Amino acid sequence: MTYPQPGPDPTRPYPPVSGVPGPYPPPVSGVPAPYPPVSGVARPYPPVSAVSYQPGGYGPPVQRIAVQAPLMSGMATASLVLGILGVLGGWCLFGLPCVLAVILGxxxxxxxxxxxxxxxxMAVAGLVLGYVFVGPMIAFTVMVFFGSIVGAATPTPTP
Known part of the structure; x- marks a missing residue:
């Protein structure tokens, strides 16, 4: 069962929470009266101790701890960069960036x-790029070198 709520009252900006009337604390100038307790019994405000009081009514300041992030590994950065270079230009460099990416990774x-x-x-990414492209790069290098050796050693027929 609910109690009917009274209409708007210009002296109280907020309607009461429950329909049970109860004593309100005396109004402070400029501050609206708080809601009455649900049980209908007014309880006094908790006492303010000198320890917990701060100017402006705020609690004690929060302690903030700054934690520095760990330093970045230069080898990981170099491995990733060489892995990308091996993908883009490893055919021209005979797979050397891929091999270096694997070692540095x-x-x-x-x-x-x-x-x-x-x-x-970044180290894992450099390793993956290096391993994926080191096989084709080495095969390409072997084909180029052995192809040039075989071509130079094979006599050309004279017409």
């Missing part, structure tokens, strides 16, 4: 293992 994984340095994902 393994060194970077060892650096980032304990968490003192960041860049584990």
């Amino acid at each position: 393994h060194v970077a994984l060892r650096e980032t293992r304990d968490g003192t340095r960041s860049g584990h994902g």
